[in-house]
Amino acid sequence: MTPRPSFSKKLAESLVPAVPYLWLGLFFLVPFLIVFKISLSDPAVAQPPYKPTFEWGDIVGFFQGLDLENFELLTSDDLYFSATLSSVRIAGISTVLLLLVGFPIAYAMARAPVRYRSLLVALIILPFWTSFLIRIYAWIAILKPEGLLNQALIGLGVIGEPLTILNTEAAVFIGIVYAYLPFMVLPLYATLEKMDDTLLEAALDLGSTPWRAFWTITVPLAMPGIIAGSLLCFIPAVGEFVIPDLLGGSETLMIGRQLWSEFFSNRDWPLASAVAILLLIVLVVPIVIYRDVESRRVETRA
Amino acid sequence: MPPPRQSASVGAVRRSFAPWSDPEAKPLIRFDNVTKRFGDAVAVDHLSLNIFEGEFFCLLGPSGCGKTTLMRMLAGFEHPSEGRITLADRDLAGVPPYRRPVNMMFQSYALFPHMSVERNIAFGLKQDGLPKAEIAARVDEMLRLVQLERLAKRYPSQLSGGQRQRVALARALAKKPKVLLLDEPLGALDKKLREETQFELMDIQHDLGMTFVVVTHDQEEAMTMADRIAVMDHGRIVQVATPGEIYEQPKTRFIAEFVGDVNILEGNVLGQENGLWRVQTPSAEAPLTIDDPDEVLHSDQAVAIAVRPEKMVIRRDPPGPDAINVLTGEVWDIGYLGDWTVYRVKLASGAILRVTRANRSRYVEHPIDWDEQVYVTFAPDAAVILAE
Numbered sequence: 001m002t003p004r005p006s007f008s009k010k011l012a013e014s015l016v017p018a019v020p021y022l023w024l025g026l027f028f029l030v031p032f033l034i035v036f037k038i039s040l041s042d043p044a045v046a047q048p049p050y051k052p053t054f055e056w057g058d059i060v061g062f063f064q065g066l067d068l069e070n071f072e073l074l075t076s077d078d079l080y081f082s083a084t085l086s087s088v089r090i091a092g093i094s095t096v097l098l099l100l101v102g103f104p105i106a107y108a109m110a111r112a113p114v115r116y117r118s119l120l121v122a123l124i125i126l127p128f129w130t131s132f133l134i135r136i137y138a139w140i141a142i143l144k145p146e147g148l149l150n151q152a153l154i155g156l157g158v159i160g161e162p163l164t165i166l167n168t169e170a171a172v173f174i175g176i177v178y179a180y181l182p183f184m185v186l187p188l189y190a191t192l193e194k195m196d197d198t199l200l201e202a203a204l205d206l207g208s209t210p211w212r213a214f215w216t217i218t219v220p221l222a223m224p225g226i227i228a229g230s231l232l233c234f235i236p237a238v239g240e241f242v243i244p245d246l247l248g249g250s251e252t253l254m255i256g257r258q259l260w261s262e263f264f265s266n267r268d269w270p271l272a273s274a275v276a277i278l279l280l281i282v283l284v285v286p287i288v289i290y291r292d293v294e295s296r297r298v299e300t301r302a
Numbered sequence: 303m304p305p306p307r308q309s310a311s312v313g314a315v316r317r318s319f320a321p322w323s324d325p326e327a328k329p330l331i332r333f334d335n336v337t338k339r340f341g342d343a344v345a346v347d348h349l350s351l352n353i354f355e356g357e358f359f360c361l362l363g364p365s366g367c368g369k370t371t372l373m374r375m376l377a378g379f380e381h382p383s384e385g386r387i388t389l390a391d392r393d394l395a396g397v398p399p400y401r402r403p404v405n406m407m408f409q410s411y412a413l414f415p416h417m418s419v420e421r422n423i424a425f426g427l428k429q430d431g432l433p434k435a436e437i438a439a440r441v442d443e444m445l446r447l448v449q450l451e452r453l454a455k456r457y458p459s460q461l462s463g464g465q466r467q468r469v470a471l472a473r474a475l476a477k478k479p480k481v482l483l484l485d486e487p488l489g490a491l492d493k494k495l496r497e498e499t500q501f502e503l504m505d506i507q508h509d510l511g512m513t514f515v516v517v518t519h520d521q522e523e524a525m526t527m528a529d530r531i532a533v534m535d536h537g538r539i540v541q542v543a544t545p546g547e548i549y550e551q552p553k554t555r556f557i558a559e560f561v562g563d564v565n566i567l568e569g570n571v572l573g574q575e576n577g578l579w580r581v582q583t584p585s586a587e588a589p590l591t592i593d594d595p596d597e598v599l600h601s602d603q604a605v606a607i608a609v610r611p612e613k614m615v616i617r618r619d620p621p622g623p624d625a626i627n628v629l630t631g632e633v634w635d636i637g638y639l640g641d642w643t644v645y646r647v648k649l650a651s652g653a654i655l656r657v658t659r660a661n662r663s664r665y666v667e668h669p670i671d672w673d674e675q676v677y678v679t680f681a682p683d684a685a686v687i688l689a690e
């Protein structure tokens with residue numbers, strides 16, 4: 001006979017599954033609602049710098065004070081539209097570059113002898129031990145006209161004049177690819193490492209060249225990793241602020257930077273919040289659609 | 303369900319199929335003094351072997367004997383460290399797997415999980431760039447052959463083990479290769495299904511007239527299916543022969559013990575009388591008489607006598623005074639298997655014999671019981687002498 005579970009044990013058992021929801025509610029949903037509320041407010045010279053603020057006494061007045069003015073402004077001003085578009089473009093190109101760089105790395109890691117694999121994973125994560133900001137600053141020293149890269153290239157006689165890389169979009173791509181590489185490599189490695197080598201042997205045996213076997217077997221089977229890695233890189237890259245600010249030029253338009261300047265330079269919290277909401281919609285909607293399609297595809301096979 | 307064997311004459315044709323005993327016949331596959339090393343380990347050791355067109359050939363041996371390595375060299379996944387492999391007189395050295403007229407059915411089946419049954423089977427045909435209509439026709443033909451027409455659109459994860467095995471077979475057969483390699487093809491199936499599938503494989507092989515090379519560690523499987531069996535041990539071939547020869551005339555003690563059950567009686571040769579060998583053993587009072595004329599032995603040579611359990615007769619009444627090959631002992635264990643009963647008989651020397659008896663009738667009066675004193679006899683030609 002097992003003793004009846006005590007009340008406190010039962011309570012604990014029912015609370016444990018609630019913990020993640022509690023966490024998400026407290027640190028994601030509530031802040032989101034606050035930001036959403038601010039985006040519907042008007043800027044004001046006050047503390048906090050928007051109105052209306054919530055008061056129990058005047059709930060009706062509070063709701064009447066909310067409107068979509070900020071979103072109307074976002075749609076009427078080309079700047080936000082082109083900043084969003086430019087962010088998506090930069091993040092998209094970066095993601096493709098990350099795939100091109102990350103896939104061979106992940107593939108080589110998955111093919112390495114088992115005893116070296118955990119070491120290789122550790123090496124991929126190693127840069128995280130240094131501050132992100134310092135690593136990006138280091139790139140300034142490398143990319144600037146009299147920096148390491150130009151000195152090396154001139155020294156080797158490859159170029160006569162220093163290249164202008166810093167403060168261009170190219171520098172932003174370099175920075176994003178460098179900073180986000182682990183987020184691309186790790187999910188790719190996880191799927192490639194699980195892959196059964198005999199599948200490739202079977203493909204070769206059936207007359208497929210190694211190149212074709214790569215495209216018909218390896219890539220489709222690595223798709224979950226490709227998608228996970230791409231999302232992990234694309235989403236934060238769209239909202240990236242530090243890298244374009246430090247490495248990009250003044251003409252590098254990104255929505256994260258726009259948000260920063262609305263918030264800090266213009267002190268327009270409501271408009272900054274509206275930009276944040278816009279960014280969220282731009283990012284979340286395609287993911288939700290993708291997830292939905294994917295789960296239906298998986299269901300038909302399971 | 304496996305289709306019935308087509309006619310009695312098929313069996314008759316098969317019986318006369320023996321290209322290996324025809325000195326004129328040219329082998330399809332030839333291993334010529336092949337050695338394969340992995341670092342210091344020798345997986346295949348100076349091995350030579352001929353396999354003929356249309357043969358159902360089994361490589362049999364315990365795990366680690368080199369049989370899988372031998373097959374993988376034929377498929378092109380491993381390369382010989384020394385020696386030569388030819389297929390239809392063409393040296394296979396440097397020919398990549400995708401250019402060999404050989405297909406393989408993998409032990410794990412290696413079905414592509416992201417492709418339906420249909421697309422798995424079509425995969426090899428697509429690599430050849432066949433026209434679409436032809437691919438579809440061939441896929442249909444293969445699906446019919448393995449009776450999976452209804453499951454064409456399914457994915458491997460939606461199939462049972464037996465169905466996956468059939469898809470793997472169909473995929474490997476689709477290109478109609480000269481040689482089909484099967485790596486433990488029935489290893490993952492349960493016993494009933496395995497037996498059915500054995501006969502099915504034989505039918506398919508016969509109908510398509512293909513050469514099959516099967517790797518297995520299961521001697522029963524090899525015995526059932528093969529035209530010839532090569533028994534391997536430590537990277538070498540110990541004996542290549544028909545299943546009957548392997549079982550009835552094993553060349554070494556290893557083969558006698560690996561293929562089927564066997565009783566080994568150790569002894570010393572006394573001499574030859576009327577063409578029969580006389581061997582003294584501690585297991586019997588009188589010398590044993592063995593009819594194995596092919597052996598060349600000398601007096602006092604240490605030998606092992608191998609007798610299969612079903613070729614021994616167990617009885618409780620003492621045999622006549624002029625009976626030969628009589629061993630006495632007491633029943634140690636009885637195992638009733640339904641079709642057979644297995645008796646373990648402990649001899650005075652301490653050795654334990656295994657004797658089987660077919661249960662031909664449903665009721666036996668006074669069956670032989672535990673601890674009973676019994677006599678075990680066998681005919682002179684029931685035994686094989688294995689020189690130590």
